[in-house]
Amino acid sequence: MSLLLARRDNTSGPKQKAWTPYLYILPALGLYAFFILYPMAQTVLYSLHDWRGFGVPRFIWFDNYINLFQDPIFTGALLNNLRFITFYTLFPIVIGLLLTVLIARRRLFGLPFFRTALFMPQVMAVIVVGVVWQWIYNPAFGPLNELLHNLGLSGLAKAWLGDFDLALPAVGIVATWVQYGFCMVLFIAGVQRIEESLYDAAKIDGAGEWAQLRHITIPGLRAEISVALVTTLIAAMRVFDLVYVTTSGGPANRTMVAGLYMYQNAFEMSRVGYAATIAVVLTAIILCISYFVIRWRSQMAEE
Amino acid sequence: MAQTNQLDAGMIAPSSAEQQRQTRRMAQTDRLRKILTTTFIYVLLTIFVIIAVGPFLISAFTGFKTNDEIVRGAFSLPEVWRWSNYADAWKQARFGDYFGNSVIVVIPVVLGSVALSILTGYAFGRMRFRFSRALFMLFLLGVIMPTEAYIIPLYYLMDDLGLVDTYWALILPQIALSVCFGTFWMRGFFAAIPTEIVDAARIDGCTDWGALWRVMLPLVRPAILTLVVLLFIWTWNDFLLALVMISKEELRTLPQGLAFFQGRYTTNVPMTAAGATLVALPTIIIYFALQRHFIRGLTSGATTG
Numbered sequence: 001m002s003l004l005l006a007r008r009d010n011t012s013g014p015k016q017k018a019w020t021p022y023l024y025i026l027p028a029l030g031l032y033a034f035f036i037l038y039p040m041a042q043t044v045l046y047s048l049h050d051w052r053g054f055g056v057p058r059f060i061w062f063d064n065y066i067n068l069f070q071d072p073i074f075t076g077a078l079l080n081n082l083r084f085i086t087f088y089t090l091f092p093i094v095i096g097l098l099l100t101v102l103i104a105r106r107r108l109f110g111l112p113f114f115r116t117a118l119f120m121p122q123v124m125a126v127i128v129v130g131v132v133w134q135w136i137y138n139p140a141f142g143p144l145n146e147l148l149h150n151l152g153l154s155g156l157a158k159a160w161l162g163d164f165d166l167a168l169p170a171v172g173i174v175a176t177w178v179q180y181g182f183c184m185v186l187f188i189a190g191v192q193r194i195e196e197s198l199y200d201a202a203k204i205d206g207a208g209e210w211a212q213l214r215h216i217t218i219p220g221l222r223a224e225i226s227v228a229l230v231t232t233l234i235a236a237m238r239v240f241d242l243v244y245v246t247t248s249g250g251p252a253n254r255t256m257v258a259g260l261y262m263y264q265n266a267f268e269m270s271r272v273g274y275a276a277t278i279a280v281v282l283t284a285i286i287l288c289i290s291y292f293v294i295r296w297r298s299q300m301a302e303e
Numbered sequence: 304m305a306q307t308n309q310l311d312a313g314m315i316a317p318s319s320a321e322q323q324r325q326t327r328r329m330a331q332t333d334r335l336r337k338i339l340t341t342t343f344i345y346v347l348l349t350i351f352v353i354i355a356v357g358p359f360l361i362s363a364f365t366g367f368k369t370n371d372e373i374v375r376g377a378f379s380l381p382e383v384w385r386w387s388n389y390a391d392a393w394k395q396a397r398f399g400d401y402f403g404n405s406v407i408v409v410i411p412v413v414l415g416s417v418a419l420s421i422l423t424g425y426a427f428g429r430m431r432f433r434f435s436r437a438l439f440m441l442f443l444l445g446v447i448m449p450t451e452a453y454i455i456p457l458y459y460l461m462d463d464l465g466l467v468d469t470y471w472a473l474i475l476p477q478i479a480l481s482v483c484f485g486t487f488w489m490r491g492f493f494a495a496i497p498t499e500i501v502d503a504a505r506i507d508g509c510t511d512w513g514a515l516w517r518v519m520l521p522l523v524r525p526a527i528l529t530l531v532v533l534l535f536i537w538t539w540n541d542f543l544l545a546l547v548m549i550s551k552e553e554l555r556t557l558p559q560g561l562a563f564f565q566g567r568y569t570t571n572v573p574m575t576a577a578g579a580t581l582v583a584l585p586t587i588i589i590y591f592a593l594q595r596h597f598i599r600g601l602t603s604g605a606t607t608g
Contacts, residue, residue, distance in 0.1 A: 020511060024426035025438060028419040028482040035457065035479035036445055042456035053459075099351070102344050116594050117352045123590050123597055124359075124583055125540035127558035131565050131579045132362045135572060143361060143377035181355065186602045238449045241542045245562050259451055266455045267547060276455050283452040290447050 043283075046276035053270045064277040074278065077256040080168060081237050084257070087172030088179055088236035093228050095176070096183025097221075101213055104191040105199070115188070118181040126178075130245030133174045137161050137246075161247050167255050171246050179235065183228045190224035191217060226297035233289045237282065258282045359583060366392075366577030373572050385573075392577040400553060401560035402581070405539060408473045408556060412538045413531055415474075416481035420530065423482060424489020425515050429501065439490070445483030450543050458547050472548035473556070477541070481534050488533075492526040493519065529600040532593050536586060557582045 047064055049057035068074050099118075103111060121129060136144050139159035148157045160170040198216050207215065218225070240259035243249060249256035249264075258278055266275030365373060366388050367381040393399040426432075427439050457476060458467070466472045496519055504518040520527075545559040555563065561582050565575050590597055 018432070021426045021430040021432040021435070024422040024430075028423045028486065029438070029441075031419070031475065031479040032442070032445060032482055035460075035476045036448070036453050036483075037441075039453035039456035039460055040448065042460075043452060046456060099348075102347070106341075106344070108341075108344065114348045114352060115598070116591070118355050119594075119598055120359075120587075120590065121355055122601065123536055123586055125542070125558045125586065127540075127542050127562050128579050128583045131561055131575060132358050134565070135362065135365075135576065136358060141374050141377070141572065146377050177354070182601065185598055189602055234447070234449070238451070240451075241558075244542075244546075245565065259449075262451055262455075263543075263546075267458075272455060279451045279455060283449060286449055287447065 043276045043279050046273050047280045049273045051273040053272045057273065060273075064274050065281075068274070068277050068281065073253055073256060074258070074261060076253055077258045077261045080255060081239065081257050083168055084172055084175065084236040084239055085233060087169070087175045088239070089229065089232040091176040092179035092183045092232055093225065095180040096187050096228070097213075097218070099180075099184045100187040100191055100221075101209075101217060104188045115185055119185050120181070121178045122182045124178075126241035127245050129174060129178060130242050134161065134246045137170055162251055164251055164254050167247055167251060171243060171255055174242060174246070175235075175239070179232055183232070186224045186228055187221055190221045194220040222300050223297065226293055226300075230290055230293045233293070234286055237286050237289065359580075359587075362576045363580045366573055366580050368573050370571075370573060388573045388577045389581070392574050392581060396560075396564055396574055396578060397552070397555075398557070398560060398564075398578050398581050401555050401557045404470070404554055405557040407470055408477070409535060409538045411474050412477040412481060413534045415478045416485050416534050417527060417530055419478070419482045420485025420489045421515075421520070421527070423486040425493050425519070427486060428490040428493030429496075429519075430511075439486070442483045442486045445480060446487060454543065454547055461548060467548055468551050468554060470554070473541075473544055476544060477538055481537070485530055485534070488530055489523065489526065492523040496522055528593075529596045532589065532596045533600045535589065536597070539586060 046057075048059060048061060050060045050063070051057035103114070108114075136142050137160040139145060139157070139162065142160075144160065145157040148154060158166055161167050163170075194216065198220070199212060202212050202216055238259055239257050240263065243255050243257050243260050244263075247255045249260050259282065262275045262278040262282065265271040265278065361377060364381060365377065367384045367386070368388075369385065372379070372381060393402075423442070427435060461467045461472045461476075466475075500518060500522070501514060504514040509518065540558060541556075542558045542562065545556045546562075549555055549559065552563075561575075561578050564578055568575065
């Protein structure tokens with residue numbers, strides 16, 4: 001508060017003017033530096049130490065990293081993150097595009113209603129989503145198996161989240177269910193900016209729906225698709241809440257992901273240095289993804 | 304001129320009765336096809352709406368049932384509307400306490416972050432100073448960074464400060480993180496204000512400080528409301544930070560409380576469903592009241608990034 005008051009005086013004299021911008025930034029930057037940036041740097045430092053959360057940390061160079069990449073649970077977890085990309089990125093973008101093509105350029109009555117409803121899962125707490133879907137998948141009294149029984153498809157009823165091969169796709173479907181509305185809304189907004197004359201010209205040239213999609217809609221949505229790519233790819237790498245609450249990584253680590261393995265190492269097994277190493281690797285991957293997608297986007301924009 | 308007009312007319316008007324009938328038939332099939340596609344689209348969209356909203360709805364209904372009823376079928380309506388499940392979830396399962404905790408955390412986070420973001424957004428959007436680009440990039444880093452990147456040392460930092468198992472352990476890091484997105488979000492809106500307006504304010508004797516609060520703030524009010532909505536929902540839904548920082552039962556936030564309840568009482572489906580509905584309800588209400596802000600914020604916030 002005293003900072004805020006001091007600022008007012010500073011703006012009056014011309015000599016202090018050069019300082020003013022920094023004073024506006026200082027409170028936010030101070031908090032950010034102390035609670036986020038400083039721990040971020042420490043994470044890297046932690047990863048070079050053997051530390052169990054108490055006592056003196058032992059500096060061990062890159063031993064944690066070497067052990068990490070020989071740890072089958074970690075490599076398996078990273079592989080699962082990659083598998084989740086199908087559900088977090090591929091499916092939502094494809095479904096979002098298809099819905100967009102179907103509805104965006106028609107005058108549909110009630111479009112805002114559909115948009116609001118389909119977007120809703122996106123604003124829910126992931127924990128709520130996870131709790132609700134865990135019940136839906138419940139083998140004994142879950143609605144999904146009940147629905148299959150009612151349709152005469154009892155043979156398809158499964159212990160979805162307990163099945164070695166089905167657990168990951170079952171959690172993945174939930175992720176798709178959350179993400180596609182976001183992609184759709186993003187794409188609809190984008191399509192509305194594409195000039196109608198492009199489509200008219202294409203129709204005169206005899207281009208069908210598919211050709212219009214390939215040559216006008218998708219190139220016109222380049223910016224939106226790259227945004228959807230960055231957001232959903234990062235979401236696939238960061239997945240934590242959903243797995244924590246639905247399967248806790250099980251059965252037999254079949255749905256273990258890097259974020260959850262980091263949490264378990266740091267806060268359940270007291271392998272703090274090792275957990276920090278996972279955090280560093282995960283962060284590096286996420287930064288790489290952001291960098292490459294943004295570069296791809298600016299390259300496309302230049303062409 | 305006259306000639307071209309005639310030519311046009313000749314092309315449009317059919318010359319014989321046979322052709323006339325043909326065009327009419329074509330127009331009919333065309334209309335039929337249009338009606339069919341529209342119907343198809345509506346049916347498809349309705350299915351998608353059922354899939355999107357259905358899980359929340361049957362879960363809310365399940366909150367009114369008994370365990371026996373649930374075993375009999377998930378899709379039937381409850382025989383008796385048992386509000387007592389919700390009351391029990393609120394009192395016995397302590398969702399009322401968790402609700403209070405969430406409110407105590409969310410309000411200072413949203414107010415603090417928005418106030419600080421207005422200051423930084425104004426500085427980056429309207430002032431020229433050395434290192435402004437580098438500093439802005441530093442804030443952007445916070446938008447991309449995953450929680451995993453800092454959560455472990457943050458826990459030990461909070462432990463050293465004696466703040467673990469207090470609301471501060473949630474409020475301070477949440478503000479520190481939220482100002483990153485807030486800075487980025489507000490900067491764009493301040494930068495878009497026409498220079499003439501600001502100059503006029505200066506000539507009238509406004510200081511930077513006065514111009515910000517009296518002239519510019521009213522102009523960016525919609526952006527602030529969207530920011531409030533976004534920060535509310537992100538803080539309300541946050542889980543990992545609370546999971547790490549809070550171990551005392553009486554301090555748990557709503558998502559954390561729900562996760563623990565579900566983990567411990569897997570078989571108490573009605574109460575879990577009631578709890579999930581209680582956690583979701585404020586979000587749903589605010590979402591439907593301010594959905595334009597949500598959708599615009601979440602998508603345009605991403606597009607400009």
